[in-house]
Amino acid sequence: MEVQEIITQLQGMSNEKYKANVVKMGIPEANSIGVSTGEVRKLAKTIEKSNALAYALWESGYHEARLLAVLLFDKKTLTIKEAAKLMDDVISWDLCDHLCKNLIVKIKGFTELINEWIISNDTYKKRGAFTLMVADVIHNKKITEDTIDEYLDMVKNYSDDDRDHVKKAASWALREIGKKDFTENEKAILLAHELKEGSKPQQWIAKDALKELENVVKVEGRGRLISADSMMGKEKDE
Known part of the structure; x- marks a missing residue:
């Protein structure tokens, strides 16, 4: 599939309200098509992964094309250095997190970027460091307590x-971090x-943070703690 064909598809999915x-x-109007991330994800499932195609979509400058590009990069062949360079073009929190x-978190060596970006003056690189911590804590089943303690130290030292x-x-x-389990919850509350x-x-x-950290519960079948105010959390008390 050609880049222009994909962009034409995205334009056909445009919603003025979105x-x-x-x-x-903060995305310039000229660079915004107006397609939800959910719709972008659906489109990504119909396109074969390709670094060349992903780069071409990224270089188009369209916000939604860049969201799509992220999903089309081949994580097995893209290097962490190549992935990190994409952050130079990021100007919004949603693309940063996406x-x-x-x-990035799925590519070997991503923790190097946490250490590099946490001291960056660039808004989205520094946000990216915290976002990578979030993704690692939530999805890495083998994450060590030492790593979590390092993340807590970074929150303490670089949150000003x-x-x-x-x-x-x-x-x-x-x-x-505080929703991983009650041990980490106590550490997060103390911090x-x-x-x-x-x-x-x-x-x-x-x-x-305390609004949520001091109000979490453990629900059977869930690996992590959840807010007592959530629907599942409320059901636990019934």
Whole structure:
């Protein structure tokens, strides 16, 4: 399938209301087609993976084409260096998270990027570091306690950042670490209370995280803790 053919398909799926929402996120209107990520995922299932095609879609500049490209890269042949370079073009939190969760975290060596990006001045590289922590904690069944402790240290040491998209990602990482099990939950809560005595961004992160961390339950059949306010969490108490 040719790039222009795919872009034409995406344009045929365009929704003006969704396009307006994408533009609100900071994507230039000229680069937005207006297709939901769900629809992009459906389209990806009909196209064979190809790094050449994915790169061509990425270079088109269209936001939705880049979302699609992430799903079409071959994780077995793409290097972590090549995947990391894509972040240079990212200008929105949704593409940052999509790229990290669906591609980068699945490539060997991604933890090197956490160490590199956590000290970056670039908004989305730093957010990407926290997002990679989230993806690793949620999906890596073999993650070690030492690795989780390293992530907690990073949240502690690099969360003094008042950029909205960074501090929200730091809170997200702290919450997901704390939902792994009750041992990690206790550690995350202790760190959150420590952050409450820190800078204004850290105080915000602590308060945001504690709303969930102090209100989790274990539900049979679920590997991770969940919010007691969720539908499944409420059902547990019935």
